[in-house]
Amino acid sequence: MKKPRLLLADDHRLVAEGLRGLLEPAYQLVGIVEDGRALLEAADRLVPDVVVADISMPLLNGIEAVRQLKKKNPELAVVFLTMHLDVAYAASAFEAGASGYVLKHSASSELLTAIDNALKGRTYITPMLAGELLNYQRNRPQGEQPDGLARLTARQREVLQLIAEGLSVKEAAAVLGISARTVEFHKYSMMESLGLKNSAELMRFAVEHAIK
Structure with missing residues (x-):
């Protein structure tokens, strides 16, 4: 069975290389990029099925990059892998079009599940933020950023x-x-x-x- 094509974006090369061993058994890792602009270029060139991206990246942050990617290709599955335990970041990530939000320290236990859900058109958010995000969305005025x-x-x-x-x-x-x-x-x-x-x-x- 053909492995889904995965593009990884993280400006910490050691983190990205560490994720390789976790991802490669299940996915075809077609590229690793280190900034948001490189992510846009690589996504056009490599045509991945799913993108795993950090939020904090130079030149163009992950949320802005994903917003642009989803405008071009609404079907692209996206999972954010980040250190930001912040419900406002999570809300912005999903508004940009992400299907998953995982914290880096939980990657080994949650990332593969999040990617699998994203490829099936479902949403995954780390349990550490799920309840808080629900309350945040309920209490936030409509359309406010x-x-x-x-x-x-x-x-x-x-x-x-x-x-x-x-x-x-x-x-x-x-x-x-x-x-x-x-x-x-x-x-x-x-x-x-x-x-x-x-x-x-x-x-x-x-x-x-x-x-x-």
Whole structure:
């Protein structure tokens, strides 16, 4: 029987290599990437059946990357494997289109189950967060996204993460393949949307709110 094709995204190479032994008996590991932009490129090129991704990755975080992947391919199964024991992150992960949310320290006991569920069109969330997530979703106002990020476009959130990582306008422009002037436009548009007065306030917001 043909093994499902799996793409792994984690910026900690030792963690990723450690997962290889867990995953390879059941799945064809077609690639390992270390940032969100590499994940988008590899998913287009390798056409996996399932993606296992970390949330905190450079250049483009896992949640933003998965949001873009699911827009292109709604059928793609996605499981997040993360250190974030935070219900807000879990909620954002499922809103982005994930089918599973597993904590790294539980990978050996939960990851294969989560992947199997995702491939069958079912949802899996680590039991440590399941009840809390249910309460969070019940008590959260309809359509609200935490931290004011809902007011930003996908491109603005990409710029925000790069600002939080300390990239200059020129460096951010090079990563995104756009002009420095366009990055500046997004910066000032974000400041206006968020009610911030200057670049220093935007940098503070970026560091506090961008998922890296």
